[in-house]
Amino acid sequence: MKELxxxxxxxxxxAAERRAVAEFIRGHGLLGRFFDVFLFEELxxxxxxVDDLYLEKVDRATIYLGLFGHEYGxxxxxxxxxxxxxxxxxxxxxxxxxxxxxGNARETGHPKMQALIRKAExxxxxxxxxxxxxxxxxxxxxxxxYLEQSGALRQRPLPATACPxxxxxxxxxxxxxxxxxxxxxxxxxxxxxxxxxxxALTHLNLLDDDRPTHxxxxxxxxxxxxxxxxxxxxxxxxxxxxxxxxxPSYQLFKGTLFDQVDQGIDFVLSKLARTVAxxxxxxxxxxxxxxxxxxxxxxxxxxxxxxxxxxxxxxxVYVFSDRVEVWNPGELPYSLTTELLREQHPSxxxxxxxxxxxxxxxxxxxxxxxxxDMIALCQASGLPEPDFEQRGNQFVVTLWRDWxxxxxxxxxxxxxxxxxxxxxVKTAGRLTNAEYQRVTGSTKKTATRDLExxxxxxxxxxxxxxxxxxxxxxxxxxxxNGTKETSSTxxxxxxxxxxxxx
Numbered sequence: 212m213k214e215l216x217x218x219x220x221x222x223x224x225x226a227a228e229r230r231a232v233a234e235f236i237r238g239h240g241l242l243g244r245f246f247d248v249f250l251f252e253e254l255x256x257x258x259x260x261v262d263d264l265y266l267e268k269v270d271r272a273t274i275y276l277g278l279f280g281h282e283y284g285x286x287x288x289x290x291x292x293x294x295x296x297x298x299x300x301x302x303x304x305x306x307x308x309x310x311x312x313x314g315n316a317r318e319t320g321h322p323k324m325q326a327l328i329r330k331a332e333x334x335x336x337x338x339x340x341x342x343x344x345x346x347x348x349x350x351x352x353x354x355x356x357y358l359e360q361s362g363a364l365r366q367r368p369l370p371a372t373a374c375p376x377x378x379x380x381x382x383x384x385x386x387x388x389x390x391x392x393x394x395x396x397x398x399x400x401x402x403x404x405x406x407x408x409x410x411a412l413t414h415l416n417l418l419d420d421d422r423p424t425h426x427x428x429x430x431x432x433x434x435x436x437x438x439x440x441x442x443x444x445x446x447x448x449x450x451x452x453x454x455x456x457x458x459p460s461y462q463l464f465k466g467t468l469f470d471q472v473d474q475g476i477d478f479v480l481s482k483l484a485r486t487v488a489x490x491x492x493x494x495x496x497x498x499x500x501x502x503x504x505x506x507x508x509x510x511x512x513x514x515x516x517x518x519x520x521x522x523x524x525x526x527x528v529y530v531f532s533d534r535v536e537v538w539n540p541g542e543l544p545y546s547l548t549t550e551l552l553r554e555q556h557p558s559x560x561x562x563x564x565x566x567x568x569x570x571x572x573x574x575x576x577x578x579x580x581x582x583x584d585m586i587a588l589c590q591a592s593g594l595p596e597p598d599f600e601q602r603g604n605q606f607v608v609t610l611w612r613d614w615x616x617x618x619x620x621x622x623x624x625x626x627x628x629x630x631x632x633x634x635x636v637k638t639a640g641r642l643t644n645a646e647y648q649r650v651t652g653s654t655k656k657t658a659t660r661d662l663e664x665x666x667x668x669x670x671x672x673x674x675x676x677x678x679x680x681x682x683x684x685x686x687x688x689x690x691x692n693g694t695k696e697t698s699s700t701x702x703x704x705x706x707x708x709x710x711x712x713x
Contacts, residue, residue, distance in 0.1 A: 213244075213246055214246050215246075215248075217269050217275050218232060218276050221294060222252060225313070226252075227343070229252075231557065232350055234557030240544050241368070270300070272306060275297065277297075277331070278313065279312050280316050282320070283320075283327070298327065302334065308331075310337040313341075314340075317329075338353070345571065347566075348560075349567075352371065352564065370564050372419055372424060373423070374423055374425045374427070374438050375438070376438065377422065377423045377428050381428065382412070386431045387406075387412075390469075390568070391406055397573035409421075415427075425438070426562065429442055430467055439520065444471040444474070444515075446462045448530040452532050468515045472512055485500045501612055501613050502592070506597070507535065509588075510608045513537075514526045517541060519541035520562070526538065534609050535612070536607055536608070537608045537609075540604065541604070542606060544559045552582040552599045553582065589611070590638065593613070595640055597611070613637075615633060615670070623670065625670075629661050631651050632647050643681070643682045643683070644659060662683055669686055670685070670686060671683045
């Protein structure tokens with residue numbers, strides 16, 4: 212039976228944080244096995260007294276999770292808010308209490324909230340958070356500690372465990388200084404760049420019994436691959452659309468995750484076509500790449516954050532003539548599918564400690580939006596949507612290059628109607644016969660003939676055979692087996708694999 216976590220806060224002030232914590236715990240492959248979450252706003256309407264009901268839930272819960280912001284909340288006849296009532300009840304009942312303080316609420320919050328924070332600080336260790344990623348990272352660390360102490364979890368996730376043989380001497384003070392300076396400038400992180408290594412690691416939850424964790428080594432190690440040989444990034448470039456030897460360019464990047472991400476992004480961008488704007492607007496000319504730089508960065512950063520570090524496989528990046536593929540050892544969380552990645556979804560990082568550090572260093576923007584950002588960036592550049600696939604125990608992101616260029620169209624026997632339709636399908640991702648008629652102003656008979664001609668020339672692929680679901684998508688280059696493959700068929704196969712694996 213799952214243990215209940217009671218989330219306590221001023222509901223309106225921290226509504227997004229409450230939802231994020233609940234979604235994170237319920238959707239996490241490990242935490243979701245042990246815990247359920249109570250949110251008062253999810254209760255159906257009832258004729259019971261509200262104050263009696265929420266205190267009863269505190270009694271039933273195993274863990275009290277308090278989110279203390281700037282507001283104190285409504286007060287009862289005794290001048291006490293529900294949040295403080297819940298904290299007091301959890302204290303009297305001997306519940307495990309986890310308290311997270313938002314920003315500088317201790318100094319600038321409502322006077323009664325400041326007093327409540329001081330009361331909590333006098334009784335237990337509290338943590339501070341500025342945004343949802345570091346909140347969920349702190350919750351993850353606290354709940355893992357609880358599971359270990361209660362005996363429910365005999366082995367912690369690898370990044371959260373002490374790295375055998377590593378000591379604080381294996382952590383680079385220069386990398387810590389760079390990180391703290393960046394996090395302070397980008398995210399207003401409270402620690403100063405002059406903070407000592409042990410204090411910084413303690414604040415970031417990167418110590419296990421005063422020893423650096425695997426996450427600490429991955430983020431700030433002098434030589435991370437000494438302890439985690441597979442924690443590297445392999446980048447390969449091919450002139451065609453298939454894996455063929457000899458490989459024109461092959462780079463193996465080691466170092467910290469920050470080093471690998473930076474080097475991997477640079478490798479991919481060096482292989483893409485780019486345009487440089489004029490210097491009319493200033494001395495620094497803007498550079499545009501055929502695949503948006505931010506989309507490339509998002510794909511590689513996500514791989515570093517979400518990969519399975521117990522795997523002996525490395526992250527692999529393939530640059531082909533028509534696409535860029537990022538292969539990440541690991542599987543999607545049980546609650547996510549490849550199709551859900553195209554909708555608003557909760558952030559469920561496999562490695563929250565790594566995710567928090569990359570967020571603080573501004574390598575990650577917002578929780579749960581990475582795949583949506585990639586989609587939007589590619590669409591804005593007139594590119595097909597990225598593909599997200601689970602291929603066995605590897606999660607693969609494919610960013611498509613613009614192979615349907617004006618120069619390529621000039622080699623085809625296409626008329627103006629067909630060119631107009633191809634420009635439409637590039638941005639929309641698909642095209643029906645009826646849409647062809649609307650876009651080009653042609654009859655159904657003409658549209659059918661034009662579409663069949665584009666199929667014969669290998670530019671379009673028909674999806675479906677009859678009925679309203681029939682549509683056309685851009686044909687991809689030949690796959691590994693030598694058969695034509697489209698983004699839709701690849702996506703469907705990936706979903707089936709993902710469903711089978713999970």
